[in-house]
Amino acid sequence: MSIAIENFVKAIYKNGKRDNNDTKPGNIAKKLGISNAAATDMAQKLASKDLLHYEKYQALKLTDKGNKMALNVVRKHRLWESLLFKLFDMSLHDIHREAELLEHQTSDLLANKISEYLGNPKFDPHGDPIPNANGEITTTDTSIALSQTSEGKKYMISRLMSDDKEFFEFCAQHGLKFGNTLFVSKQFNKNKMTQILINNNTILLNEDFTSIIYVNESN
Structure with missing residues (x-):
């Protein structure tokens, strides 16, 4: 194709x-x-x-056929992102850009080899699930958008749903990355803004950010 x-x-x-x-x-x-x-x-x-x-x-x-094709491409994309991040510590934006090119030139055999080398990861560095070789996503997504969180609770960042360079640069500068924990100190519902505490820094985020940062409640 x-x-x-x-x-x-x-x-x-x-x-x-x-x-x-x-x-x-x-x-x-x-x-x-x-x-x-x-x-x-x-x-x-x-x-x-x-x-x-x-x-x-x-x-x-x-269709089922189209969905299988899409998942195959998504699998290769996210495996390349994971490999580039591991080997070269590239930025989230750069690994996405390079994976956009590499995904179309990758055989199923190579994709399986990359997966084996990485230990068959279930998530890429953005927190997006990686389909297995059968085109199945075996993880359950229970995350919610940061905009939907409750005040006074801790959350772990589970997904950064964007491909925007400036967004990823902002996240890198403030420690907003997959697996990190933050505390929601205030929800400004009328103004659609969320105040968080992360790495001892207070940050106020608008809905453009809080709608694409996904989290799970943390103990």
Whole structure:
């Protein structure tokens, strides 16, 4: 399959997992930086290949075949991110950018070798689950957005759901990384802001950040 097709099914899969669950062609077009017409054409093409279900003006839904393809690409992407992070201590933005290129050139054999070398990890450095060789995600996601947390409680960062360079630079500067613990000291619900304490520093975050930082309650 072409890189364009793999990116298209991956975009549908990833958008479908987000809170807005918006997989209409226009939203996929925006995600991939292509025109709405190009996205519609691609959707119709992939529907004919039994990779997705297409209905005019409706959200796109992957078939079992399309979902398997998407998970295979996601697996390779997240394994490369894990390897690059381990070997070279690259930034979260840089490992994402490089993995975007490498995922399409990786055989199933190489992906399995990378997984074995890393000890078959279940999560990448962003906290995203890594599908196994059968295209299955064996972990259960119980995390919630930081914006939905309660005041006066401790949480562990479980996912950083972004590919934005500035976001990752901010997170690196303030210790906001997968596995770290923070304390929610105040929720400003009217202004949609959250005040946290991490590494003895108080930080006030707006909804642009708190909606893509996911956490689990910590003891």
